Amino acid sequence: MTLPALFVPHGGGPCFFMDPAGGPPDPMWQPMQAYLAGILASLPERPRAILLVSGHWEERAVTVHAGNGQPLLFDYYGFPEHTYHLRWDAPGAPDVALRVKALLDQAGFPTGVERERGWDHGVFIPMKVAVPDADIPLAQLSLRADLDPAAHVAIGKALAPLRDEGVLLIGSGMSFHNLRVRGPQATPYADAWDDALAAAATDPDPARREARLVAWRDLPYAEFAHPREEHLLPLMVALGAGGEGPAECDYRDHVLGWAVSGFRFG
Numbered sequence: 001m002t003l004p005a006l007f008v009p010h011g012g013g014p015c016f017f018m019d020p021a022g023g024p025p026d027p028m029w030q031p032m033q034a035y036l037a038g039i040l041a042s043l044p045e046r047p048r049a050i051l052l053v054s055g056h057w058e059e060r061a062v063t064v065h066a067g068n069g070q071p072l073l074f075d076y077y078g079f080p081e082h083t084y085h086l087r088w089d090a091p092g093a094p095d096v097a098l099r100v101k102a103l104l105d106q107a108g109f110p111t112g113v114e115r116e117r118g119w120d121h122g123v124f125i126p127m128k129v130a131v132p133d134a135d136i137p138l139a140q141l142s143l144r145a146d147l148d149p150a151a152h153v154a155i156g157k158a159l160a161p162l163r164d165e166g167v168l169l170i171g172s173g174m175s176f177h178n179l180r181v182r183g184p185q186a187t188p189y190a191d192a193w194d195d196a197l198a199a200a201a202t203d204p205d206p207a208r209r210e211a212r213l214v215a216w217r218d219l220p221y222a223e224f225a226h227p228r229e230e231h232l233l234p235l236m237v238a239l240g241a242g243g244e245g246p247a248e249c250d251y252r253d254h255v256l257g258w259a260v261s262g263f264r265f266g
Contacts, residue, residue, distance in 0.1 A: 001044040005241035007171040007263040010126040013076035014083035035251040036129040048166035049093040050138045054122030055173035055231040057142040063112035065140040066097035073118030088124040093137035107158035122172045156240020171234025176258040183257040193221040194259035206244040242266035
């Protein structure tokens with residue numbers, strides 16, 4: 001079966017794991033946790049591997065992590081000590097990583113390979129919820145540091161064959177990511193942005209959908225929602241990989257006064 005391509009919110013730092021006793025997170029984060037926990041059950045079949053593009057890794061040339069058994073990269077700050085000892089011991093997927101490189105090279109994207117970098121919290125925090133048994137191999141792909149939206153859509157298109165090879169492609173970011181504004185004063189602007197983003201990302205015409213997302217800065221309150229777009233670019237990769245199939249917003253909630261959405265393509 002053909003798997004969809006997903007764009008998921010990864011939350012704020014270790015938000016789902018703040019209780020050292022392992023209890024549920026703050027109620028604000030529970031709907032997002034439930035959404036992530038339901039991903040595998042929502043798929044037409046269990047993936048043999050995951051390819052994840054995180055908003056927390058940028059390289060000059062798009063780069064794939066081909067390690068097998070890498071540590072976690074605790075790239076968040078100011079959280080309780082126990083959150084720096086979390087575990088998610090899934091195996092790497094070096095075979096998928098090399099397939100990714102071959103597809104991107106074929107599409108004209110010079111692609112780096114590295115084996116040492118740990119999985120950042122854009123990987124292990126949502127995946128610890130979605131795949132708690134850590135029993136699906138995972139390869140991580142970087143963003144390209146120029147953050148060109150059209151290039152990231154094209155990267156996704158090049159990776160679309162993976163969806164027929166048992167690989168679940170996930171873009172991990174946040175549909176709203178302005179850490180300087182939070183609370184109810186941000187909500188009207190975040191809602192207007194999210195409504196416009198969802199309308200663009202789910203446009204029933206695939207060509208128009210792509211054009212509207214590539215021109216994301218033209219949407220209302222775009223630069224308020226994303227002063228820097230690294231957390232939005234994984235959405236472009238997922239959209240590209242989704243091809244001409246249907247697109248839907250399959251999650252929406254409010255956290256920190258922000259409207260936050262998840263999307264499914266194909």
